[in-house]
Amino acid sequence: AQSVTQPDIHITVSEGASLELRCNYSYGATPYLFWYVQSPGQGLQLLLKYFSGDTLVQGIKGFEAEFKRSQSSFNLRKPSVHWSDAAEYFCAVRAAGGGNKLTFGTGTQLKVEL
Amino acid sequence: SAVISQKPSRDICQRGTSLTIQCQVDSQVTMMFWYRQQPGQSLTLIATANQGSEATYESGFVIDKFPISRPNLTFSTLTVSNMSPEDSSIYLCSVAQGLNQPQHFGDGTRLSIL
Numbered sequence: 001a002q003s004v005t006q007p008d009i010h011i012t013v014s015e016g017a018s019l020e021l022r023c024n025y026s027y028g029a030t031p032y033l034f035w036y037v038q039s040p041g042q043g044l045q046l047l048l049k050y051f052s053g054d055t056l057v058q059g060i061k062g063f064e065a066e067f068k069r070s071q072s073s074f075n076l077r078k079p080s081v082h083w084s085d086a087a088e089y090f091c092a093v094r095a096a097g098g099g100n101k102l103t104f105g106t107g108t109q110l111k112v113e114l
Numbered sequence: 115s116a117v118i119s120q121k122p123s124r125d126i127c128q129r130g131t132s133l134t135i136q137c138q139v140d141s142q143v144t145m146m147f148w149y150r151q152q153p154g155q156s157l158t159l160i161a162t163a164n165q166g167s168e169a170t171y172e173s174g175f176v177i178d179k180f181p182i183s184r185p186n187l188t189f190s191t192l193t194v195s196n197m198s199p200e201d202s203s204i205y206l207c208s209v210a211q212g213l214n215q216p217q218h219f220g221d222g223t224r225l226s227i228l
Contacts, residue, residue, distance in 0.1 A: 034216060043118075043206055044157075044219040051214065090156065100145055100210050102217060104156045 002027040004093050006105035013081050014113045021076040021108050023091030033074040034092040034102070035065055044090065050074065061085070086112040116141045118220035120207055126226045132195045135223045137207030142187035144212050148180070151204040151222070160205075163190040197227045 003026045013019055025031060032051050036044040048059025055067040065076045074091060091105040117140040127133050137146065146163040161169040161182055169182035184190040194201055204224050208217040 032214075036219070041221075041224075043120075043221040044208075046115075046216050046218060049216050099162070100147075100213050100215075100217065101159060101162075102157075104158075106156045 002031060002093050002095065002103050004091050004103055004105035006089075006091055006108050008108045009106070010109045010111065012111040012113060015083050016080050019076075019078045019081045019085070019110070021089050021091075021110070023074045023076065023105060024072050025074065025091075025093045026072065027093060027095070029095075030069065031093045031095060033065075033067060034094075035059065035063070035074075035076050036090045036092060037061075037087045038090065038107075039087045047076070047089075081110075081112055083112045083114055086110055115218045116143055116209055116211075118207060118209060118218060120220040120223050122223055123221065124224040124226075126228060127197055129198050129227055131197055132193055133197065133225065134191050134193045135205055135207075135225075137190045137192070137209075137220055139188045139209050143209040144187075144215075145210040145217075146184060146190045147208045147210075147217065148182060148190070148192045149206045149208060149219075151206060153202065157206065160192070163192075194225065197225075199227045201225065202227045 005024045034049045035047040038044050047063050050057050050067045088107045090107045092102045119138045121136045148160040149157045151157045159172050160175045161171040163184040165184045181193045204222040206222040207220040210217045
């Protein structure tokens with residue numbers, strides 16, 4: 001069965017600093033990969049997705065993620081964090097074939113210091 | 115992407131009662147899903163809501179506890195039955211336009227059981 005690991009439960013960065021959130025997955029083939037963000041009191045918003053092709057994907061709000069097959073990773077990055085980026089970030093994976101069932105990581109809570 | 119509306123946005127209920135949560139989409143969608151997010155936890159898929167037929171439940175979730183309806187391509191309900199404090203969670207509806215399309219989420223229903 002597929003699984004997702006987000007090793008960092010909490011991360012604190014200063015506004016304007018760069019950000020990298022880690023995500024590792026376990027799956028036998030190339031999965032579909034996603035990053036979602038959840039602001040307090042909100043649902044989940046899709047930041048970006050990887051299905052195939054270019055392993056560096058661009059998303060909304062200035063985020064990008066890089067798929068590294070050799071490391072089974074899909075880390076999320078942003079060059080300069082804004083205070084409004086404070087939220088919880090979830091990495092998710094689904095099988096490339098079969099149903100549209102998502103498996104989520106446990107999430108990383110991002111705090112931004114002004 | 116589709117606009118997803120969930121009702122109610124939050125509720126406080128007495129144990130032993132049931133609550134029905136509605137998910138309305140502003141356009142027809144192929145797939146609809148229900149997730150549970152327990153306090154401080156990640157998301158867990160409850161079931162896939164199938165239009166015109168019984169929902170497909172994940173391991174650990176049963177129809178008697180979480181009956182789901184999906185009468186058409188824009189609407190679904192999830193009922194949380196015979197509630198106990200352990201059912202206090204955020205319940206989220208998500209939709210996808212197809213197997214190879216990402217899921218988009220509603221804002222969730224925040225449910226507290228006294």
